[in-house]
Amino acid sequence: MTPLRILLVDDHPVVRAGMRALLTSRDGLDVVGEAASGEQALDLVAAERPDVVLMDLRLGAGMDGAKATAAIVARPDPPRVVVLTTYDTDTDILRAVEAGASGYLLKDSDPEVLVSAVWAASRGETVLNPDVAQRLYRRIRSPRVDLSARETEIVSLVARGLSNRAIAKELFVTEATVKSHLVHVFSKLGVDSRTAAVAAARERGLID
Amino acid sequence: MTPLRILLVDDHPVVRAGMRALLTSRDGLDVVGEAASGEQALDLVAAERPDVVLMDLRLGAGMDGAKATAAIVARPDPPRVVVLTTYDTDTDILRAVEAGASGYLLKDSDPEVLVSAVWAASRGETVLNPDVAQRLYRRIRSPRVDLSARETEIVSLVARGLSNRAIAKELFVTEATVKSHLVHVFSKLGVDSRTAAVAAARERGLID
């Protein structure tokens, strides 16, 4: 049987070396490339046609892991993409899953788990870390809120500590308008103050 | 010449494998142990007596990297500790340096940089990532602010979105007291609103 062809995507050389070391010591697994950025990952997917891509979500500057994942699975006859990351915030997970990832693992997973996840992904199965699965479940139950572009913009400025007046000046509207947007934000997030809105928006990954 | 004895400390198996792979391929370097926690690191330092410890700052549950570093350098004839981490917030850096770290590198550093940093540390030199050095410099110039325990507690609650009244209830004090603390926080951070205080405290790593 031909070995499974694997592409590693991570902006940290140390992590790439670690994945390579953990995977190449296994029979039937072949690391055919390493990419340090999303752009490079796309090139290597086209050139090497791997079976499985191990993808970090945070890739420093440029395209992030979720975007790169989406671009990869949009290709004809795409490889499976398994996300392997340190972060487990709701939004990160949701974005990765929406982008079409076949798995979501945390970097503190056991090497065994990692290897079996790669195999499972190659068979078309979906592999989720238990914590991650639980978060996803919670998220699906609670209705998805999304703020309009304007609202997000304003909450971001609030989070930076600007007053309504300062925000109004920044966006060339009146203070009343800023307040009005904030009222809508408050109701969408189920809070009743700017600080709580920032906390809620941050928790749901709507800002930052 | 006897090889340099190195101990790896990181809670992520992948990262440990990566460091091991990058270091063991070099002449004169010998990885003598791996620890997944601060407690384990202390044991292994005592048992293996390494020359250099590569230490992650975030170690999951239990003792964090800064504490572990401090405990290690407090030993008789201690090894050099080089911090190797993903995070580069001001507080992390400062805590590591204060704990007695001989170096501070980011995980996106080149393997070459990593290797030469290990050698430099073994010779007693201090190795700082340029970004890190710059942050340290900025930090030293701007007078160090630190909030009292009570003040930090209150800012954290503000960051969670609580009103003064709610904070007062939470801490069993009156609203006047909360306001009084916030006045001090505002003046220490150079801001004039609760949201700006949260932003400033977050930026300086005083909360979260």
Add this chain to the structure above:
DNA sequence: TCCCCGGTCAATCGAAAGTTGGATTCCGGC
């Protein structure tokens, strides 16, 4: 010892923030 600092509280006042209600525009569906 005395003084300073951290934590506690009170009263007041002006300035933000938050509430209510309403206007306009744009867009997709019946």
Add this chain to the structure above:
DNA sequence: GCCGGAATCCAACTTTCGATTGACCGGGGA
């Protein structure tokens, strides 16, 4: 076409926040 909904905008009103001043207590360090 017409309607409903959502996004953006605005103004007047009420509440909370923040500034200011002043006070009390307890625990260290000079």
